[in-house]
Structure formats: C-alpha cells, structure tokens
Amino acid sequence: MKPHLQSLLEAALARLVADGLLAPEALPDGPVPLERSRGGEHGDFASPIALGLARSARRKPRELADAIVARLPASPHVRDVQVAGPGFVNFFLDEGAVLSAVSAVLEQGAAYGRTDSGQGARVQVEFVSANPTGPLHVGHGRGAAYGAALASVLDAAGFEVQREYYVNDAGRQMHILATSVWVRYLQQRGEAMPFPANAYRGDYIRDVAAELVRVHGDALRVPAGEVTLDLPPDVDAGGDREIYIDALCERARHVLGAERYAVVHAAALGSQLDDIREDLEQFGVTFDRWFSEASLHTSGAVARAVERLRAGGHMYEREGAQWFRSTAFGDEKDRVVVRDNGEPTYFASDIAYVDDKFARGFERMIYIWGADHHGYVTRVKAACQALGHDPERIEILLVQFATLYRGGEKLQMSTRSGEFVTLRELRREVGDDAARFFYVMRRCEQHLDFDLDLAKSQSAENPVYYVQYAHARICSLFRQAAERGVALAEDARTVDLSPLVEPEARGLARTLGRLPEVVTAASLAREPHQIAFYLREVANDFHAFYNNHVFLADHPGVREARFALARATRQVIANGLALLGVGAPEEM
RNA sequence: GCGCCCGUAGCUCAGUUGGAUAGAGUGCUGGCCUCCGAAGCCAGAGGUCACAGGUUCGAAUCCUGUCGGGCGCGCCA
Numbered sequence: 001m002k003p004h005l006q007s008l009l010e011a012a013l014a015r016l017v018a019d020g021l022l023a024p025e026a027l028p029d030g031p032v033p034l035e036r037s038r039g040g041e042h043g044d045f046a047s048p049i050a051l052g053l054a055r056s057a058r059r060k061p062r063e064l065a066d067a068i069v070a071r072l073p074a075s076p077h078v079r080d081v082q083v084a085g086p087g088f089v090n091f092f093l094d095e096g097a098v099l100s101a102v103s104a105v106l107e108q109g110a111a112y113g114r115t116d117s118g119q120g121a122r123v124q125v126e127f128v129s130a131n132p133t134g135p136l137h138v139g140h141g142r143g144a145a146y147g148a149a150l151a152s153v154l155d156a157a158g159f160e161v162q163r164e165y166y167v168n169d170a171g172r173q174m175h176i177l178a179t180s181v182w183v184r185y186l187q188q189r190g191e192a193m194p195f196p197a198n199a200y201r202g203d204y205i206r207d208v209a210a211e212l213v214r215v216h217g218d219a220l221r222v223p224a225g226e227v228t229l230d231l232p233p234d235v236d237a238g239g240d241r242e243i244y245i246d247a248l249c250e251r252a253r254h255v256l257g258a259e260r261y262a263v264v265h266a267a268a269l270g271s272q273l274d275d276i277r278e279d280l281e282q283f284g285v286t287f288d289r290w291f292s293e294a295s296l297h298t299s300g301a302v303a304r305a306v307e308r309l310r311a312g313g314h315m316y317e318r319e320g321a322q323w324f325r326s327t328a329f330g331d332e333k334d335r336v337v338v339r340d341n342g343e344p345t346y347f348a349s350d351i352a353y354v355d356d357k358f359a360r361g362f363e364r365m366i367y368i369w370g371a372d373h374h375g376y377v378t379r380v381k382a383a384c385q386a387l388g389h390d391p392e393r394i395e396i397l398l399v400q401f402a403t404l405y406r407g408g409e410k411l412q413m414s415t416r417s418g419e420f421v422t423l424r425e426l427r428r429e430v431g432d433d434a435a436r437f438f439y440v441m442r443r444c445e446q447h448l449d450f451d452l453d454l455a456k457s458q459s460a461e462n463p464v465y466y467v468q469y470a471h472a473r474i475c476s477l478f479r480q481a482a483e484r485g486v487a488l489a490e491d492a493r494t495v496d497l498s499p500l501v502e503p504e505a506r507g508l509a510r511t512l513g514r515l516p517e518v519v520t521a522a523s524l525a526r527e528p529h530q531i532a533f534y535l536r537e538v539a540n541d542f543h544a545f546y547n548n549h550v551f552l553a554d555h556p557g558v559r560e561a562r563f564a565l566a567r568a569t570r571q572v573i574a575n576g577l578a579l580l581g582v583g584a585p586e587e588m
Numbered sequence: 589g590c591g592c593c594c595g596u597a598g599c600u601c602a603g604u605u606g607g608a609u610a611g612a613g614u615g616c617u618g619g620c621c622u623c624c625g626a627a628g629c630c631a632g633a634g635g636u637c638a639c640a641g642g643u644u645c646g647a648a649u650c651c652u653g654u655c656g657g658g659c660g661c662g663c664c665a
Contacts, residue, residue: 536612547628
C-alpha cells in the first residue's frame with residue numbers, strides 16, 4: 001500500500017513540474033516521504049512532501065499541498081485525501097484496502113512480511129566469533145541473538161545473506177588453551193605439575209584432559225621435571241605470568257614434538273568449537289560458514305596481504321617489528337602487524353580476513369563486535385582502505401554488554417576465576433525463547449539490563465509470554481471451534497471479510513498490514529528490536545478485539561470473517577517471532 | 589587526557605529521512621469474566637526529552653559547548 005501511495009504522489013509531482021509550478025531539480029532524490037499516521041483524524045498515511053518542497057517552490061506549504069492533492073491520480077484504495085496542519089497530505093484508505101492486508105497475509109502465509117527492498121544484494125553478517133578457548137558467556141549470547149535476528153531480517157528484506165563465524169584458531173591464546181589442557185592431562189596421569197597462573201582453569205579443561213587420557217593413555221605423558229626444567233618463575237614464585245606461560249607453551253611444543261602437540265592442540269580446539277557450535281545450535285543460531293583464521297596463514301593469505309601493504313608503501317620496520325602506517329588513514333597510532341619474534345599479530349589475520357571478504361564479492365560486510373572492541377574499528381577500516389577497498393562497504397556494529405539482574409541485584413561476572421555466567425546457564429535458567437527475545441528487545445548500542453526474574457516469570461509483565469500468549473490463544477480458538485463442531489471454510493482466502501467493521505478489527509488489520517514496512521525499516525536500520533516492538537502491538541490489537549467481540553459468533557458470515565482475521569494474526573505473529581528465533585507455541 | 593556509545597514518565601525503554609497533541613511496558617489508582625485461555629482488556633494520574641546556545645517554516649532527532657553515566661585506549665586477545 002505504501003509504494004502505491006508513493007507512486008500516486010510521484011505522479012502528482014510530475015504533473016506539478018509539467019504545469020511549471022515546480023522546478024524539476026527540486027524533486028526529492030529518493031522515494032517520496034510517506035509515513036504511517038497514528039490513525040484517527042490524520043488518516044492512515046501522511047506525507048510531509050509539501051512542507052519539504054515549499055521553499056524551493058516558493059509557495060506556502062498548504063497552498064502547495066492543495067496543488068499536489070488536485071493533481072493526485074484517482075485510486076480505488078483511497079477514500080479521501082485531506083490537507084491538514086501546516087501542510088500534511090493525509091490519505092484515508094478505503095475500507096477494503098485496509099482489509100486487503102488480511103487477504104495478503106492469508107495469501108502469502110509464511111512468506112508474508114518478506115520484501116524485495118534488498119534487491120538480492122549480497123550481504124555478509126559475521127557475528128559471535130568468540131575465541132574457542134571456553135564456553136560462550138552471556139555477552140556472546142547477545143551478539144548471537146542480535147546477529148542471528150539481523151541476518152533473518154535482512155534475508156526477509158530481500159538481501160542474500162551469508163552468516164559467518166570467524167574462528168580464532170591460530171595464535172597465542174590457542175597455544176595457551178592447548179597447554180592448559182596438557183597440564184591437566186599430566187596432573188591426571190599423576191605428574192606433579194604446577195598449574196600456571198595464566199592458564200585457563202575452567203572445569204571444561206579437565207574434561208578435555210580426561211578425554212585425552214581415555215584415548216591416548218600415557219602416550220602424551222612427559223615427566224613433570226622435564227617439562228618445567230629451567231623455566232622462568234611463574235608469578236607466585238616472583239616471576240611474570242605472561243613470560244612463564246609463553247615459555248611453558250614453547251616447552252610443550254618442544255618436548256611433545258610437532259605431531260603429539262598437534263594432537264593436544266586439535267583436541268583442545270575441537271572440544272571448544274564443538275561445545276560452542278552445539279550451544280549456538282540449541283539456541284537456534286546457525287552459520288553458513290565457520291571461517292578458520294589458521295587457514296589464512298596456511299594459504300599464505302596473511303603473507304600476501306602484508307606484502308600488498310608493503311608494496312603500497314604502508315609498512316615500515318621499527319625495533320624489529322613490522323608496522324602498518326594506519327595513522328595515514330586516521331588511526332591514532334600505527335599498529336604492529338608482525339612482532340619482533342616473527343609472529344604475526346591477530347591484526348595481521350584481520351587484514352587478510354577483510355581482504356578475503358572483499359574478494360568474495362559481498363556488496364556489504366557487517367561485523368558484529370562486542371563494544372569492548374571499538375578501538376579496532378579504525379584500524380580495520382584503515383587496512384581496508386590501504387588494500388584499495390572501499391571502507392564504506394564494511395559496517396562494524398558494536399553490541400553493548402548485557403548486565404544480568406536477579407532479585408533486583410546486579411550479578412557479578414568474572415571471566416578470570418572461571419565463574420562467569422555462561423550462555424548455557426542462562427538458557428537453562430530462562431529458556432531459549434525468553435533469552436532470544438530479551439536479547440533483541442533493545443537497540444544493540446544500548447546497554448541491556450537483563451532481568452532474569454522477569455524473563456523467567458510466566459506472567460503478564462513478561463513481554464515474550466505476552467506475544468506468545470496471543471498466538472496460543474488463537475490456536476485455542478481453532479481447537480474450540482473444532483471441539484464444538486463449528487464448520488469453518490476450507491480455504492480462508494475465499495472468506496468474505498466485509499463483516500469486519502469493528503474499530504478493533506480495522507485497527508488489527510491495519511497493524512497486520514505493516515509487517516513488510518517494519519521488516520524493511522528494521523533491515524535498513526539494522527534494528528531487529530523493531531520487530532519485537534511491532535509484535536507487541538499486534539498482540540495488543542488482537543487481545544483488544546478478543547476482549548470486546550466473540551470469535552465464535554453465531555452468524556456464520558461474521559464468524560468466518562473473524563476466524564480469517566485470527567488466522568492472519570496468528571500467521572503474522574509466527575512470522576515475526578521466527579525472525580527473532582523465538583517459538584510460536586500452540587499452547588502454553 | 590583522547591576516542592566511541594548513552595542521557596526521554598518513579599523504573600526499563602520506543603520514537604522512522606527533522607514533522608502534527610512525545611509513546612509503550614512496568615509500577616500506582618479505578619473498572620471489566622454466567623461467554624471462545626484474566627498469561628487478557630479499558631480508563632486515569634505520571635514529562636523542563638540532562639543543561640545552555642545555534643541551524644529553520646518546524647528539533648527528542650542535526651551542529652557547538654557544559655554536566656552526568658558506561659566502555660576502550662599494550663609488539664594482549
């Protein structure tokens with residue numbers, strides 16, 4: 001309906017130009033502005049176009065609005081057009097046009113809400129991408145829920161979406177993880193190995209170690225004395241925890257040999273990746289591709305990217321390290337790409353990775369990062385520019401942290417002690433549906449207060465239950481009809497909707513008609529929370545009708561029309577919840 | 589100190605590209621089940637859109653400054 005009205009306005013503007021009342025260059029670049037009005041006296045849609053053009057047309061807004069209205073082509077869907085306020089053009093839709101939304105829902109079913117505004121443009125959404133060094137925590141959960149919902153919304157808006165997880169399976173943190181596992185393994189075999197201060201100490205490390213014991217027995221065993229011989233002191237012995245752990249990692253590789261070390265490394269990585277993948281899958285979050293950072297090294301992509309930067313004159317050497325001159329692209333300082341020990345930094349991988357994304361031909365690349373990574377935005381865009389790519393095509397969205405509350409108290413989360421609240425624990429406590437919904441209720445750049453008690457409560461004030469309840473209630477209506485032996489039309493699409501004359505019915509139909517617009521707006525703004533707010537409105541409009549009118553009406557025509565409306569409402573709720581990854585229960 | 593994000597009802601938050609009388613949930617007050625799920629509906633009270641300037645027909649929205657809150661600023665990831 002919205003595009004239809006916009007085309008009417010465009011036609012009117014064209015005539016205005018033809019009549020010499022408006023200069024052609026004054027026409028708006030994009031689509032003619034048109035918005036939903038709140039209803040009532042302002043009609044169904046309103047356009048402020050005359051207000052915007054008044055200046056360049058050198059006419060008063062209301063006068064211009066009158067001129068536009070006089071030139072609007074007739075439309076069967078428009079009942080009336082009025083000029084109001086300072087110069088708004090208000091459209092009043094024909095009764096049938098409002099109800100046509102119900103027909104459209106019934107016609108399109110699960111596809112209702114999908115639009116072609118994205119025109120098939122290829123978009124990549126990279127999200128979560130947490131280091132596989134331990135279980136996902138609640139912060140990752142928000143990135144997962146937000147990224148998955150955004151990807152779904154983009155898909156519904158007609159983009160061709162690719163969902164990707166970048167796996168940091170190379171580098172120092174992975175070595176520390178592997179070494180942590182190995183130390184636990186040695187302990188479990190009876191070796192008197194001290195546990196390093198800087199190692200990963202969660203219980204999951206012991207589990208992986210136990211698995212190594214089960215599969216490999218003593219094959220990976222090395223006497224503790226040999227392992228720790230001449231190592232620098234750890235922090236509790238007056239040394240440095242970083243220096244100690246690096247030395248221990250180095251030693252592990254040496255005494256185990258490449259082959260055996262690879263076994264430990266693979267077991268550590270594999271276990272964590274499997275765990276993360278399972279966690280996300282249960283959470284309803286899936287990826288089209290798990291992109292390995294290590295593959296960028298083995299394929300030579302990192303070396304090639306660095307060489308490109310060097311050839312472009314963007315690299316220099318200082319104190320033995322290789323630096324990228326990111327300050328030339330607005331960064332506050334230059335960044336190390338290859339350390340003095342010859343090890344490339346994670347930033348080196350990031351450079352090769354962004355280059356790879358461009359090579360794959362995405363029109364837009366969306367990164368979803370935790371807010372603590374915002375310092376990396378400039379350098380990645382700088383690298384992108386230095387490689388000759390348009391930085392405007394990458395979009396880095398920063399997701400703020402979620403703070404958990406229980407009993408009104410803020411929960412303390414500590415990663416260091418291994419006592420952090422994991423995503424899995426959160427899911428178990430509040431359920432996947434509530435977690436997914438709560439995570440996307442807020443704009444991503446907004447801090448999120450996650451009230452565990454509220455998310456768990458099966459009560460009116462829980463927004464996810466509010467929406468799901470409407471869906472379950474509609475399902476119950478159909479069960480009631482069946483139980484009472486009330487016949488309903490085989491095909492709801494053939495039902496005459498004209499008995500839907502009540503204001504609540506019209507309001508609900510009007511709201512149902514907005515889903516495609518909401519999807520488009522949410523996709524363009526990267527704001528899946530708009531879907532969540534919209535669903536609340538749908539549920540509210542439905543409940544309002546329900547409380548004032550009986551669906552199982554005696555009059556067959558009225559009953560059929562109302563059930564068609566209920567069916568359409570159920571579809572819209574299910575479609576909307578699906579975008580957010582939330583279930584639509586038939587009963588609860 | 590510098591950079592990014594935020595500041596809207598008691599609380600948690602929406603507010604589209606700058607548009608009409610700034611909205612919702614929750615909490616509070618008062619109504620609504622002999623009837624399809626009351627996990628619901630309706631009504632009321634509740635506002636200096638942090639503050640001060642500026643831009644213009646029009647600012648919660650854009651610009652500048654001030655105040656307040658969060659986060660980040662390593663050859664860490």
